[in-house]
Structure formats: structure tokens, C-alpha cells
């Protein structure tokens with residue numbers, strides 16, 4: 001078995017000799033002056049969909065949060081720990097990002113889990129509880145009686161749409177959007193062909209020419 005720590009060290013060395021060498025000044029500047037990213041990215045934790053790779057972003061360019069199935073929970077003031085909500089609040093109120101992108105993706109395990117009913121299974125642990133946030137999306141998509149091969153894609157896209165709707169339930173997001181300082185954007189990445197789709201004004205996803 002590969003020694004995981006060795007792999008970390010060799011990766012770090014490659015970074016120092018490659019990207020870091022080319023971006024030494026940028027790191028110095030970011031470390032000294034702080035960050036001022038203009039875009040927040042909400043993506044899935046899936047190891048195959050790294051937003052900074054897909055959008056060719058340099059360090060300091062994107063404020064990223066990733067969770068199972070790229071879900072934005074609706075605004076909620078109950079007691080609890082709100083990791084995703086905290087990152088959104090920080091991005092909007094402190095960093096004053098100009099755009100929040102929610103990016104879904106192909107063959108998402110979290111979306112599949114929700115479709116399979118994990119969100120209704122009390123024994124499905126933290127993941128089950130987390131994906132239960134989009135049980136309403138599941139019910140909506142299943143009610144459409146789509147052909148079987150379209151259900152998963154539709155659920156993945158509809159999950160992004162729901163997260164964009166939920167973003168608007170945060171008072172500070174709504175205020176920034178309505179005052180024109182913040183835009184919300186849906187995105188979808190198909191892994192097999194590395195194709196990107198972006199949502200338009202009508203909330204439909206359009207393929208972006210590579």
C-alpha cells in the first residue's frame with residue numbers, strides 16, 4: 001500500500017517546484033494583503049469536480065465551499081451548526097463577492113442517495129440527514145414520471161435550482177441580489193466528457209462551447 005503521508009510530501013514538493021514557483025509573488029501578496037475573491041463556488045465534495053481546476057482559477061480567485069451534493073440548506077435560525085450557511089454569510093457580508101455559483105455534477109453519489117430514499121431513512125446517518133434537505137426536489141422530480149435514464153440528470157439539475165432558490169431565502173443574499181451587487185449562477189459539470197453547462201435567465205442549463 002502507498003504510504004499516504006509520503007504521497008502528501010511528494011505532492012507538496014511537486015507543488016513547490018511547479019505551480020508555487022510560478023506564483024511565488026502571488027502567494028506573497030495574498031499572504032500579506034489578504035484575500036479578495038469575487039466569486040464564491042458551492043460545489044460537491046466529490047474528488048472529481050474540483051472547481052479551481054474546472055475554472056482554471058488561481059489562488060485567491062475563488063472562495064469555495066464543498067459539501068455532499070452541493071446543497072445550500074434553506075435559511076434557518078434554529079440552534080445548530082451551519083457550516084455552509086456560515087461560509088455564505090462570510091462570502092456575502094465580509095468578502096462581498098459579486099457572484100455565487102452552485103455547481104452540480106454527473107454521477108453524484110449524494111443525489112443518487114437521496115433519489116434512493118436515504119433522506120427518509122432514519123438509519124442513514126449524517127449523509128441521510130443532510131440529503132433530506134432536498135427530499136422536496138426528489139419528490140418533485142419523481143412526480144414528473146420521466147424516463148428512467150433522465151431522472152438522475154433532472155435531479156442533479158433540479159438540486160442546483162433548489163439551492164439557488166434557497167440562497168435567496170438568506171436575507172443578506174436577497175438584499176445583495178436585489179441591490180444588484182450579487183449575481184447567482186447555476187452550473188453543471190459532466191465528468192466523463194468534462195463538459196460545463198451554465199443556467200440562463202429561464203433557469204435552463206446551456207452547454208458552454210469548450
Ligand SMILES: [Zn+2]
Pocket residue numbers: 044045046068069070105107108109110111
Ligand atoms: Zn456529488
